[in-house]
Amino acid sequence: MTPDQLKVLNDETDFYGKKYWLDHQSQDLDFPDIHSRARNDLTERNLHWLKTCLKYCLPPAKILELGCSHGSFVALLSQAGYDASGVEMSPWVVEFGQKTFGVPISIGPVEYLDIPPGSLDAIALMDVLEHFSDPVATMTHCLKLLKPEGMLLIQTPQFTEGMNYAELVETNGAFLEQLKSDEHLYLFTKSSVTFLFQQLGAEYIQFEPAIFGHYDMFCVVSRVPLQANKPEQIDATLLSSPNGRLTLALLDLRARELDLAEKFSESEIDRSARFVQIQTLTEMVKNSQATLKETEANLRALFARKAFRYWFKVSNWIELKELAKRIGF
Structure with missing residues (x-):
């Protein structure tokens, strides 16, 4: 699809129109629809993305999210103190996000927006890169919109080197659901996405843990060496404002949740091992x-x-x- 073809002129019939976010998500893909996602995304993936964003770029940086969907991540970024806005293709989704979270969202494509070159600190693309018909052209444009030290924050499906379709089918591999010929036009390995951005002059790329690591990759891309902020710098920035304090509390709660989940998983592994021991000893008796x-x-x-x-x-x-x-x- 070209940028013109990606545009949503009729929300009832165009591919990325209203039905994509409602019927297509729930009926075709068996995913929660946009109403459920607007609530659920805030407490897991949005906080995961924010944690990495804070690691490399502190508020009040100016951030644009391409393909922001319902706008919850834009809202969380704003809550943290960023000057955040979003872009979507569907006028219906844009209105939905504006009403749901009260955040600024523009109708794309990004190439058609009046954004001054070199004006953004970061651009976020969460599950978006794979949808571009010409990722080279769109990423070239996005890099022009960034300040020299600006960064791209990207989550996209990770095609693993040596992955075999027949084997995926045989094992019912998790990556099968990423093979959507009408949506996921380009799938990348870590090496190919690195090569893509190196060719565009953004040779510094840092891979971070993906929230859905069994089929996604998550990376930060820049034209200059990436400098990670220290935890005390992040805390001090968030603690400097009331909304930032609330955001830090959410991040703390998320960290506790993940810690408890890990401990529970470890206890389940231990319980399973003990059960096997009990069965073995019972048999011996x-x-x-x-x-x-x-x-x-x-x-x-x-x-x-x-x-x-x-x-x-x-x-x-x-x-x-x-x-x-x-x-x-």
């Missing part, structure tokens, strides 16, 4: 009991013989006498 019963049966058969009983009376075999007591002789 059962086998020992069976062996003991067999031994007792053999002893009873021996004591049934007169010659053995006579020999038993005159012998001083202490262990045998103890066994005899156990079986009632």
Whole structure:
């Protein structure tokens, strides 16, 4: 699709119109629709993205999110103190985001917006890069909009080197759901996305943990070396404003949630291992009991013989006498 083809002129019929966010998401892809996502995204993926954004770019930096959907990440960025705005293709989605979160969202494509070159500190593209019909042209334009030290914050499906379609089908691999020929026009490996931006003059790329690491990659791209902010710098920036304090509290809660989830996972692994041990020990006890019963049966058969009983009376075999007591002789 060209930028003209990506434009939504009729929200009822065009591909990225209203139906894409409602019927297509829930019925075709089995994803939550935009109403559910507007609530749920805030507490997980938005906070994950914000944490990385703060690592490399502090408020009040100017950030534009391409493909901002319902606008929750733009709202969270604004809450943290950024000068944030979004871009979407559908007029219906733009209105939805503006009403839902009260944030500035423009109708794209980004190439048609009146944004001065060199005016942005960062551009975020969350699950967007793979949709571009000409990623080279769009990323070239985006880099022109950034300040010299500006950065791109990108989440996109990660096609793994050596991935095989037949094997994905056979194993029902998680990446299968990313193979959408009418939407995901370009899929990248880490090496190919690095090569793409190197060719565009943005040779510095830092891969960060993706929230959905089993099929996504998450990276920060810049034309200059990336400098990570220290945790105390981030805390001080957020603590300098009331809204920033609330944002820091949300990040703290998210960190506690992830820590508890990790501890729960570890406890489940330990519980599973202990259960296996219990099953093994139980089986050993059962086998020992069976062996003991067999031994007792053999002893009873021996004591049934007169010659053995006579020999038993005159012998001083202490262990045998103890066994005899156990079986009632």
